[in-house]
Amino acid sequence: MNGIAGSAPSAIRTGDLSNAGTGRNAGQSVDVAVIGGGINGVSIARDAAGRGLSVLLCEQDDLAAHTSSASSKMIHGGLRYLEYGEFGLVRKALQEREILMSCAAHLIHPLRLIMPHTADQRPAWLIRLGLLLYDHLASRRILPASAAVDLRTHVAGQALQARYRRGFAYSDGWVNDARLVVLNALDAAERGAQILTRTRCVSAQAEAGIWRLELETRSGRRQSVTARSLVNASGPWVAQTARSVLQQPAATIPPLRLVRGSHIVVPALFAHDCAYLLQHSDGRVVFALPYEQHFTLIGTTDVDQHADPGQAQISATEIAYLCDLASSYFARPVRPVDVVHSFSGVRPLLAGEATGAKAAALSRDYRLLLESRPAPLLQVWGGKITTCRKLAEEALDQLAPLLGNRHGAWTAHVCLPGGDIAATVPDVRxxxxxxxxxxxxxxxxxxxxxxxxxxxxxxxxxxxxxxxxxxxxxxxxxxxxxxxxxxxxxxxxxxxxxxxxxxxxxxxxxxxxxxxxxxxxxxxxxxxxxxxxxxxxxxxx
Incomplete structure (x- = not known):
């Protein structure tokens, strides 16, 4: 892992095209143009820049302005995905959990989760079996194994209602999601990428093997850019970008379901470092996590989003849902009036053939679609924050050879900026x-x-x-x-x-x-x- 603590800042290529039309911004040409400044877009930009490709990324708002800053703040394998047979996704996510913890020690911390249990929930033997599988789907150099806990004596039981006497404990990771996005962008910029925020791509046309893009700032200034390849990583806007910017026929666009996940923040319900996984009678699970020292974060919901993803807001029904579930577990009731903050993000989920399925049952895996003609185009469908590095690596493994680049994968053992923290155990930071x-x-x-x-x-x-x-x-x-x-x-x-x-x-x-x-x-x-x-x-x- 690399990085030198306290070294002088290197020159980075940043900006918002405020001076577009003059200087080096006029008629710019790059190897890879990326649309989207969420976690997938910046991770792809970072990987591409590290392979020696010239990169330009444009984001219509701030970095991580939407879905990527509205997660449950967890790097996790997705324990509940085992119920849906998503063993490959869980294994991949668990492997990435260990890699990201070692590459961004300051942003991603171990988190012990407590799952209170009663007889009317999933059978205890089934939960224990699932946790054992979760423990063994990937190596664990950093996190402890799962275990049964007595909530009458465990510190996490003090905040719960007396009827919760037993439970289970397992480990995942907490993440500062928005900063993970920013630091991927920063590393990309320090490797030569240009990051343009509050700049949208209004059109993209492929001509003679080259993409010609028109970019526009908030002030209305425009710039033309040519690129040897284009990546559509616009998250919940990926289908809209394919239709309106890339002018792709509707029949060629994979089905995508936009699902809103909302969270509430309330004054702290407990005074320890553990989090909780709460099971709802409808089969869903909700997390309650310690948040910013004085608060508890509760979420998430799964509600279809039909309006503009950029306008996603929590509904009164979602607030009541989260409050009611929390109140059924914690000794102190949670009421809507207790909510001091809320946020919502829209997840682009692969719909597949399950158009009528519950949102919770839809896969959180991703799909990469690569077209080589008339010019290389890679589009990212789905995905979750935990698998961002792997998604980017796979994307460049497919895209880079089309550009004559043979550099190969590199991000698994390289720290993000600021993550080069010395450890007392080699390679476990x-x-x-x-x-x-x-x-x-x-x-x-x-x-x-x-x-x-x-x-x-x-x-x-x-x-x-x-x-x-x-x-x-x-x-x-x-x-x-x-x-x-x-x-x-x-x-x-x-x-x-x-x-x-x-x-x-x-x-x-x-x-x-x-x-x-x-x-x-x-x-x-x-x-x-x-x-x-x-x-x-x-x-x-």
Whole structure:
């Protein structure tokens, strides 16, 4: 695994085409153009750039603005998928769980899940059998095996109703999903890719083996780009992009079902680090996870989304569903009035022949469609955040040979930016190295509050040394725009991580929006707007 803690920032190709039509942006030509700045798009851009291909990625909004920041915040194999016979998907996801934990130690942490059990649920023997299979479908160097637990004595039982006396424990991973997207984009950019946010592809035509793309910014400026290949990784918009941008006949577009998954955030229901898997009488499962220290995250739902995916919002019915289920498990009831925040994302699921099936039964696997003529086109259908790296690797294994590139796969053993945290066990970074690294950083930056240093580590990993380069005292951090948020960090996010608006900082680069008053949000927004001008990346000076 590579990466040098605290090394000087390298030049990256970023922007929003604000100066389109002049300079190097005019008539640009690349090997690979990617439409979509969610987890699959940025992972493909990263893999392609690392193979030596020139890459341009355009995203109509902010990175991870939609589905990729609206997950259940888990890197997991999908225990419930075993019921539907998705053994291949579960095995692939479990293998990726271990790889991602080692490559992004600061973003992905071990998570112990508790499954309370009563006699009216799935039989205990069936659950135990499923957990044993889950344990053995892939190697576990990092996480412990599953086990039966006595909830009368286990710490997780204290928050539950007294009727829950027994249960099961197993392990998966927690992830900062939006930052996983941003760091894949950052690694792609540092390897030469150009990342264009708030820029949409309005047309793409293949002529004489070359794609000719027309890109448009929010301000209406346009730019023509040529590409030797094109990747449609636009998530829930993949079919719409195929129809309206690529002008593909409807009959050639695979059936896709858009399913909304919603989550609610409530004040913390428990004071430990375990999460819960809650079984509903309808056969679905819902997670309750510790979230941002003071909250509990509960989700998700499965509801068909017929409106624009960009306008997905939780319904009152979904809120009631999640509250009622949580209230049937926890000692403290959860009411709709307790909800302090909610978010919804739309998952593009492969419909196949199961048009009338329950959304929960649809596969979370992905399908890659590659066409070599009239010019190479790869389209991504479905997928989940856990398998993003593998999806990208398979995509480039198919696409790169058409471009004469024989570099081969490389991402399985290379850290994402900031993930190069030393470990006490060779090649196992996430469990054995992170706590020591946090402690050493808190000692080194003793003039900063320990909780703030820990947040920096969890967000930036070893890159916190870049963020704090030249800082020796609180005065060096600049103005404090809100509790825990200074201008030093905001400048860094604008310069290196494509943050342009307050929401980019508060909800995707961090989750500080949960705890800040409206006045602080307005102050941050005004500060950023005053410094944005024509280009989103400002000087660190």
């Amino acid at each position: 996430s469990v054995t190295g992170l706590a020591d690294f946090v402690a050493s950083c808190q000692q080194h930056y003793h003039w900063l509050p320990p909780a703030l240093v820990q947040r920096y580590v969890y967000a930036y990993g070893t890159r916190l040394h870049r963020l704090l380069e030249g800082c020796r005292q609180m005065a060096d951090m600049g103005e404090w725009l809100a509790p825990g948020l200074c201008t030093r960090e905001v400048r860094y996010l604008m310069q290196y991580e494509w943050a342009q608006q307050a929401g980019d900082v508060l909800w995707r680069r961090s989750h500080l929006g949960l705890q800040l008053p409206a006045a602080a949000v307005e102050r941050l927004s005004a500060w950023m707007q005053a410094r944005y001008q024509d280009h989103p990346h400002v000087s660190q000076s």
